[in-house]
Amino acid sequence: MAAKKGRTASRGPARRPAPATRAGIRVGVVGWGTIGSGVIRFLRESNEHLSSRLGAPIELARVADLDLKRKRAVRVPKSLLTKDARSILTDPKIDVVVELMGGLEPARTFVLEAIRHGKDVVTANKALLAHHGAEIFAAAEEVGVGVGFEASVGGGIPIIRTLREGISPDEHEAVFGIVNGTANYILSTMASEGLGFSEVLAAAQASGLAEADPTYDVDGIDSAHKLALLAQLAFGVALPLDAIHTEGIRDVDRVDMAYAKELGYVIKLLAVAKRDGKEVEARVHPTMIPATDPLGIVDGAYNAVCVHSRGLERTMYYGQGAGMMPTAAAVVSDVLDVARDRLGQGGPRLAPLGYPIARQTAARVRPIGAIESDYYLRIMVRDEAGVLGKVAGHLGRSGISIASVVQRERAARGAVPVVIRTHATREKDLRRSLDRVAALPAVKGRPVAIRIEETPG
Amino acid sequence: MAAKKGRTASRGPARRPAPATRAGIRVGVVGWGTIGSGVIRFLRESNEHLSSRLGAPIELARVADLDLKRKRAVRVPKSLLTKDARSILTDPKIDVVVELMGGLEPARTFVLEAIRHGKDVVTANKALLAHHGAEIFAAAEEVGVGVGFEASVGGGIPIIRTLREGISPDEHEAVFGIVNGTANYILSTMASEGLGFSEVLAAAQASGLAEADPTYDVDGIDSAHKLALLAQLAFGVALPLDAIHTEGIRDVDRVDMAYAKELGYVIKLLAVAKRDGKEVEARVHPTMIPATDPLGIVDGAYNAVCVHSRGLERTMYYGQGAGMMPTAAAVVSDVLDVARDRLGQGGPRLAPLGYPIARQTAARVRPIGAIESDYYLRIMVRDEAGVLGKVAGHLGRSGISIASVVQRERAARGAVPVVIRTHATREKDLRRSLDRVAALPAVKGRPVAIRIEETPG
Numbered sequence: 030m031a032a033k034k035g036r037t038a039s040r041g042p043a044r045r046p047a048p049a050t051r052a053g054i055r056v057g058v059v060g061w062g063t064i065g066s067g068v069i070r071f072l073r074e075s076n077e078h079l080s081s082r083l084g085a086p087i088e089l090a091r092v093a094d095l096d097l098k099r100k101r102a103v104r105v106p107k108s109l110l111t112k113d114a115r116s117i118l119t120d121p122k123i124d125v126v127v128e129l130m131g132g133l134e135p136a137r138t139f140v141l142e143a144i145r146h147g148k149d150v151v152t153a154n155k156a157l158l159a160h161h162g163a164e165i166f167a168a169a170e171e172v173g174v175g176v177g178f179e180a181s182v183g184g185g186i187p188i189i190r191t192l193r194e195g196i197s198p199d200e201h202e203a204v205f206g207i208v209n210g211t212a213n214y215i216l217s218t219m220a221s222e223g224l225g226f227s228e229v230l231a232a233a234q235a236s237g238l239a240e241a242d243p244t245y246d247v248d249g250i251d252s253a254h255k256l257a258l259l260a261q262l263a264f265g266v267a268l269p270l271d272a273i274h275t276e277g278i279r280d281v282d283r284v285d286m287a288y289a290k291e292l293g294y295v296i297k298l299l300a301v302a303k304r305d306g307k308e309v310e311a312r313v314h315p316t317m318i319p320a321t322d323p324l325g326i327v328d329g330a331y332n333a334v335c336v337h338s339r340g341l342e343r344t345m346y347y348g349q350g351a352g353m354m355p356t357a358a359a360v361v362s363d364v365l366d367v368a369r370d371r372l373g374q375g376g377p378r379l380a381p382l383g384y385p386i387a388r389q390t391a392a393r394v395r396p397i398g399a400i401e402s403d404y405y406l407r408i409m410v411r412d413e414a415g416v417l418g419k420v421a422g423h424l425g426r427s428g429i430s431i432a433s434v435v436q437r438e439r440a441a442r443g444a445v446p447v448v449i450r451t452h453a454t455r456e457k458d459l460r461r462s463l464d465r466v467a468a469l470p471a472v473k474g475r476p477v478a479i480r481i482e483e484t485p486g
Numbered sequence: 487m488a489a490k491k492g493r494t495a496s497r498g499p500a501r502r503p504a505p506a507t508r509a510g511i512r513v514g515v516v517g518w519g520t521i522g523s524g525v526i527r528f529l530r531e532s533n534e535h536l537s538s539r540l541g542a543p544i545e546l547a548r549v550a551d552l553d554l555k556r557k558r559a560v561r562v563p564k565s566l567l568t569k570d571a572r573s574i575l576t577d578p579k580i581d582v583v584v585e586l587m588g589g590l591e592p593a594r595t596f597v598l599e600a601i602r603h604g605k606d607v608v609t610a611n612k613a614l615l616a617h618h619g620a621e622i623f624a625a626a627e628e629v630g631v632g633v634g635f636e637a638s639v640g641g642g643i644p645i646i647r648t649l650r651e652g653i654s655p656d657e658h659e660a661v662f663g664i665v666n667g668t669a670n671y672i673l674s675t676m677a678s679e680g681l682g683f684s685e686v687l688a689a690a691q692a693s694g695l696a697e698a699d700p701t702y703d704v705d706g707i708d709s710a711h712k713l714a715l716l717a718q719l720a721f722g723v724a725l726p727l728d729a730i731h732t733e734g735i736r737d738v739d740r741v742d743m744a745y746a747k748e749l750g751y752v753i754k755l756l757a758v759a760k761r762d763g764k765e766v767e768a769r770v771h772p773t774m775i776p777a778t779d780p781l782g783i784v785d786g787a788y789n790a791v792c793v794h795s796r797g798l799e800r801t802m803y804y805g806q807g808a809g810m811m812p813t814a815a816a817v818v819s820d821v822l823d824v825a826r827d828r829l830g831q832g833g834p835r836l837a838p839l840g841y842p843i844a845r846q847t848a849a850r851v852r853p854i855g856a857i858e859s860d861y862y863l864r865i866m867v868r869d870e871a872g873v874l875g876k877v878a879g880h881l882g883r884s885g886i887s888i889a890s891v892v893q894r895e896r897a898a899r900g901a902v903p904v905v906i907r908t909h910a911t912r913e914k915d916l917r918r919s920l921d922r923v924a925a926l927p928a929v930k931g932r933p934v935a936i937r938i939e940e941t942p943g
Contacts, residue, residue, distance in 0.1 A: 071797060075657060082654050082841065179652075185798035187652035195636075195644035195652070197539050198822045199815045200532060323804055326783055340528060340815025341642035341805060347780055348801035358656045358797025365655045369835055378830050384539065 053086030054368040057117035060130035061094035066102040067357025091117050118143045128152040137161050144168045149367035153180035159254035166381040173376035177363025182255040183332045185355030186348040192262040193383035199338040201263040205301040206334035207327050208255040210350030211239050211246035212278050212298040217328040225283050248277035249313040256300040264304050266392035274397040276314035288448050295325045310395040317405050317481040398457035403481040406449040409473040416471040427462035429454050444473045510543030511825040514574035517586035518551035523559040524814025548574050575600045585609040594618050601625045606824035610637035616711035623838040630833035634820025639712040640789045642812030643805040649719040650840035656795040658720040662758040663791035664784050665712040667807030668696050668703035669755040674785040682740050705734035706770040713757040721761050723849035731854040733771035745905050752782045767852040774862050774938040855914035860938040863906040866930045873928040884919035886911050901930045
């Protein structure tokens with residue numbers, strides 16, 4: 030029951046050295062890529078500031094990477110370098126292990142080994158935590174060490190610690206946001222330049238803003254990983270990845286971008302989790318939000334997360350979604366956080382999620398068909414009298430209430446777009462109705478449907 | 487040197503009861519107004535959630551107010567009520583004192599007395615902390631108790647804890663924001679309705695959105711109080727209130743609102759603190775910012791604070807600036823924060839400001855005349871040939887570089903506005919030059935000058 034006491038009692042063979050024997054904190058970095066270089070730069074160039082904030086010296090003790098020859102943004106003395114990550118995980122002189130390898134294995138094995146050796150762990154690896162968080166958090170609680178993962182969601186935005194601690198006394202109804210910088214950059218550029226998805230993606234890949242394999246970013250998988258973490262923190266529930274309805278941005282059409290703009294909206298890849306009583310909904314998909322919404326102005330590589338809470342109502346946290354120094358700053362803030370606890374007299378004062386993992390309940394996830402939302406619909410129809418009436422009639426008979434219709438310029442080959450904004454509609458009803466509409470002889474192609482979040486939460 | 491150790495060593499006669507003897511946390515509330523009612527509601531209605539987050543029971547033990555008869559949003563059992571605040575401050579059974587009286591005295595005396603009796607203190611009183619923070623923080627460090635003041639800036643926005651802890655490892659270059667909801671509501675309404683200051687203020691007073699005496703809000707004093715706290719947290723410097731250049735919004739003219747809109751800007755009451763080497767600038771004044779800036783969309787009663795940091799670059803924190811439940815949620819988050827430390831084995835793991843008050847340096851504040859900024863100028867001139875050239879010539883000879891000029895419609899009595907946007911100009915040079923321009927026979931009235939923050943920070 031008592032978070033602190035529970036952890037203390039179950040600590041088992043605590044391998045953490047007694048704090049009184051420690052003159053400072055020694056940090057080992059496993060994985061020397063871009064973020065690793067930023068962390069190393071921080072620990073070295075801001076060492077005096079960090080030590081003064083911590084109240085004790087902090088030291089970069091060791092850096093492991095399989096490839097030590099590659100050119101990097103910072104230099105590290107040879108004496109600190111190793112190809113053998115395990116030598117860091119087991120080194121009794123190292124207090125905090127920073128895992129920046131990415132991927133599931135061997136990251137999982139390494140993190141668990143570091144925990145078993147009494148190290149605090151800091152990681153930016155959202156995929157790892159989305160898949161194996163429960164195992165890692167339970168292991169950390171068992172041993173009594175800290176796990177920091179501020180850099181795993183929203184790059185430099187301090188949203189993890191805010192949910193875990195700052196606003197945790199409040200009861201949250203929704204957490205949602207723009208949490209993938211690459212997808213947001215592509216959508217922002219499509220909107221501002223009037224270009225199509227493939228063009229913008231190709232340009233972003235050429236300039237290094239998108240990965241050669243952009244699947245995780247543009248198909249919403251990375252956003253789903255982050256949403257799983259946010260929902261666990263906000264609602265105290267376990268959220269398996271496959272319970273998150275996930276759609277990417279490949280099918281976002283520039284035509285709909287233009288209509289969205291005309292209607293006062295923007296299209297964003299939103300990750301949304303809401304709690305309604307005992308049920309949770311969790312989904313990642315392209316979403317229309319008002320252009321004047323605080324989330325609507327989050328452009329380019331910026332990220333933002335909104336939280337709706339009982340007391341606080343809406344709060345929003347905005348910042349760089351990625352990048353070497355913003356992400357490294359988040360990693361270093363975690364290092365100081367676990368170091369503060371280590372220098373104190375007990376174990377971590379908070380469990381990795383802010384509550385003991387044993388108290389986490391299984392989420393009862395609402396199926397996507399049962400979710401209600403306003404919809405933007407674009408239906409291409411033959412340019413004939415009476416077609417609009419037929420389409421509207423079909424929708425109406427399925428109980429779908431139409432808020433507004435726009436029918437505009439004549440398009441090529443006699444097909445014109447009918448743009449409809451619905452009132453709140455159950456997804457299952459909408460899909461069934463659109464199937465019927467699509468079968469009408471006057472309708473050409475698949476109707477487009479994009480969810481609208483008017484006042485999210 | 488070591489924050490933790492320094493505090494432990496100097497704790498003196500620690501009156502804090504040994505944590506092992508405590509089964510839970512007992513809270514006393516001093517001052518039962520709107521926020522107090524919210525806090526009481528939280529502690530009672532969300533008690534189970536709060537206790538589970540804390541890992542120990544938390545209990546509303548006592549409520550003090552001089553007027554116990556007034557009608558309020560919540561009921562409190564008579565047995566908990568008292569008119570004698572001192573009976574709370576000295577009660578050995580009470581752990582945390584929540585000060586919600588407001589004002590400087592007796593709030594200062596009461597808070598110091600609570601600290602001397604080993605209580606943690608939580609307060610929403612920015613005026614108190616802006617004036618007497620150093621004394622209160624030093625007393626708290628001496629005794630080894632916590633002081634929480636999350637609710638003092640930005641209502642429900644968790645900006646205090648974020649600066650004190652979350653992003654404190656980073657080095658901050660600027661902190662600035664919209665931190666007064668009343669002023670922001672008035673400016674937002676002036677902009678959206680095209681009304682003048684006095685009209686909007688009168689309506690806001692009539693509907694209870696502005697105080698009968700709105701001085702603190704509309705003259706920037708409340709914003710200056712909050713800026714003093716933000717700068718202390720962000721830069722580690724003491725910032726006396728009289729070192730903050732403070733201008734309010736009474737003189738903001740709807741004409742300039744309209745021009746701002748035309749130029750793509752909005753006028754906001756901004757509190758700005760920047761660090762440049764060893765020098766700090768701190769100022770509160772109406773400011774033009776791009777309408778598309780994240781701060782530009784902060785409307786109505788919302789507040790937002792931006793921080794520019796070495797690693798994180800720009801982050802922004804957005805939420806309700808005031809209101810019963812948002813502010814109460816911030817108070818309750820502080821109660822849990824100090825309670826966590828109290829239930830742990832030591833004193834607070836962080837000093838009230840995140841660093842020992844003894845390490846705070848005196849700010850070397852840059853005089854307002856030495857500050858550089860872009861300017862919006864509106865100069866009313868006689869509608870005659872050559873006047874614009876004369877005005878521009880005078881500005882140019884003072885070294886003021888003009889970015890753009892708008893000269894538009896003919897106004898009443900032959901006076902027309904010349905609207906000028908300058909490049910970066912030293913305030914002293916601008917003022918001297920405007921004095922000369924104002925003396926020109928063709929110029930009518932005082933030129934209007936509004937600072938522009940293009941990319942704040």
